[in-house]
Amino acid sequence: MSSDFRAPKGVPEYFPPVSAGFLYVRDALAAPAQRSGYGYIELPVFEETALFERGVGESSDVVSKEMYTFTDRGDRSITLRPEGTAGVMRAVVEHGLHRGPLPVKLWYAGAFFRAERPQRGRYRQLQQVGLEAIGSTAPALDAEVIALANEGFASLGLRSYELQLTSLGCAQCRPIYRELLRAFLLTCDLDEATRLRAGLNPLRVLDDKREAVQRQLVTAPLPVDHLCADCTEHFASVCSTLDLLNVTWVANPRLVRGLDYYTRTAFEFTHRGLGAQSGIGGGGRYDGLMASLGGSDLSGIGFGLGVDRTLLAVEAEGINLPIAPTIDVVGIATSVLSQDALILIIQRLRHLGVRADIAYDSRSLKAGLKTANRLGARWAMILGDDELAEGLVAIKDLRTGEQVHHSNDAIERWAPSLQWRAQSS
RNA sequence: GUGGGUGUAGCUCAGCCGGUAGAGCGCUGCGUUGUGGUCGCAGAUGUCGCGGGUUCAAGUCCCGUCACUCACCCCA
Structure with a gap:
């Protein structure tokens, strides 16, 4: 503004x-x-x-x-x-x-x-x-x-x-019809701009929206009758x-x-x-x-x-287009150490066709989840020091609140379960 | 080019007969130590489009101007 x-x-x-x-x-x-x-x-x-x-x-x-x-x-x-x-x-x-x-x-x-x-x-x-x-x-x-x-x-x-x-x-056939229409338009009572158009390109007058004009055109010759x-x-x-x-x-x-x-x-x-x-x-x-x-x-x-x-x-018409959500998963790292691991896993997911983003500036897990929710993600992927130590990631379903753990060296196995398909209306 | 309508918070808008600006949503924080969305509490945000005039006093009245918007013309 x-x-x-x-x-x-x-x-x-x-x-x-x-x-x-x-x-x-x-x-x-x-x-x-x-x-x-x-x-x-x-x-x-x-x-x-x-x-x-x-x-x-x-x-x-x-x-x-x-x-x-x-x-x-x-x-x-x-x-x-x-x-x-x-x-x-x-x-x-x-x-x-x-x-x-x-x-x-x-x-x-x-x-x-x-x-x-x-x-x-x-x-x-x-x-x-x-x-x-x-x-x-x-x-x-x-x-x-x-x-x-x-x-x-x-x-x-x-x-x-x-x-x-x-x-x-x-x-x-058009030139012949055109002259016919031009002659007809000369008999009509038209404003100057329309009269000018009638001379240059008479066909154009036919679809004039104004009622005063249309009223005079009811008897006008039409193209389809002179083909x-x-x-x-x-x-x-x-x-x-x-x-x-x-x-x-x-x-x-x-x-x-x-x-x-x-x-x-x-x-x-x-x-x-x-x-x-x-x-x-x-x-x-x-x-x-x-x-x-x-x-x-x-x-x-x-x-x-x-x-x-x-x-x-x-x-x-109030149509809901079947548009896919922009992201499926948002990754949240809760420590500096887990951040690098998270970036790698997110990249793998993206390559596997999962729409994934990262909550970069979240200062806490709480803030990260809030971000994930607001971005419209269906899942949050949590990676902290605990998970890192065990080679796991936590996947939280943001709709149901359920949380499961997956091994982060078997990504291909569980990645497909994170794809939320668009529904048609 | 011609005519109508509207300009107030990020968004949608309220603001009566003039008395120094509000709501809802959104946003930020708190309510748990590593768990969001619901709920509760607290908080931030405005050249009231711009310029001029009337007035003790203008978001409010008057004039001008700009922008947006709808419609005419025309087109996708």
């Missing part, structure tokens, strides 16, 4: 015990990809500004007003990545990753940055788990990607979320495959993603109970993106899942 420094505005920080939940959620969201043929890709957190301008689209809010952009010492314009897809595509093209079997399947996790006004669930530094499958237009791949996101959420025990799905059309034959068939196939995979979804013909590159399949996972920021993940197909970045004309599909928001969703 009275320290000289504070964390930058809008940046969430996680520390024990909440940070364990953060790691658990992040890993759970990434797990489905890792067993489905996706390889890990580690990318720079900053890129040339132009990559995002061209990839994400200059008319998107993300690029036009939410990027952390600065000039580096070589006078280059650099931007902290606001999303993951553009960077993945750049890396695929740059390193020729698409010259192997297609589709190229990659997953990533890390921090992204958007210079927005922070609020609940909306941060300037956000954590995302994402994946991309590049080089195939197969609708079954769209379904796989969506199903993997769904599995991630479901594996956490989340229930009150919803998958919304639509198709935005392709390079053939070409190919897109219609593709979308129908995606839907039926999702049904086959038993993934529940609802059609939202007004769903529009915030990034300009999406074509055909677009989806979003929303959760009630996060406040105003309901999106916990989303993605879609981006068939023209790679070509627009100067690479081959390969299509792709992917998603980004918000780790911060998913953690909020888990909390909102």
Whole structure:
């Protein structure tokens, strides 16, 4: 409170015990990809500004007003990545990753940055788990990607979320529809900012939350009603495959993603109970993106899942994640002599997979036990001159109060009994 | 960028119509000599966000400012 420094505005920080939940959620969201043929890709957190301008689209809010952009010492314009897809595509093209079997399947996790006004669930530094499958237009791949996101959420025990799905059309049918919508929007009574958006990117007006706007849009033409034959068939196939995979979804013909590159399949996972920021993940197909970045004309599909928001969703549903305790045993030495022996035994235990710590600064056995208890240990291991003389250690079960002695040269035999396994909720 | 709410102990918060600051939890110690968690007793801790104004007197009223927060816009 009275320290000289504070964390930058809008940046969430996680520390024990909440940070364990953060790691658990992040890993759970990434797990489905890792067993489905996706390889890990580690990318720079900053890129040339132009990559995002061209990839994400200059008319998107993300690029036009939410990027952390600065000039580096070589006078280059650099931007902290606001999303993951553009960077993945750049890396695929740059390193020729698409010259192997297609589709190229990659997953990533890390921090992204958007210079927005922070609020609940909306941060300037956000954590995302994402994946991309590049080089195939197969609708079954769209379904796989969506199903993997769904599995991630479901594996956490989340229930009150919803998958919304639509198709935005392709390079053939979208431009025609776009003009149709633009013409329709000209007949509406809109404020200046919205009118401007209608001119630049009319699709974006469709999911405006304001009722005054939505009221005028009830008769607006919708993308799904103006798909070409190919897109219609593709979308129908995606839907039926999702049904086959038993993934529940609802059609939202007004769903529009915030990034300009999406074509055909677009989806979003929303959760009630996060406040105003309901999106916990989303993605879609981006068939023209790679070509627009100067690479081959390969299509792709992917998603980004918000780790911060998913953690909020888990909390909102009151889910107890099966998180293992941070330690099983705390060792207490009651004399200077026994201290060295204790350090060695603790090290052995750690190597055998027991989570073990030492009550370093406890001035008495009493204080040591108190420390062990407060650290959440299930057992205390006591080593004093008496035990040392007989080659023993005393193991006290802090829950029952029972105490037994073990020989300290048969550690392998009793170490397994000190592992407290996490229980699922 | 726009609007609302809130700033008091480490945390959650109380403090009425102004009278020089409190609770619970947590923390430290004691109650056993080598036995914690329960219980009992004792104790420590605050620029009452910051600056100004009104007043004999301001945590309390007024103005400004900063921070946090929720919401709009937008998004994960």
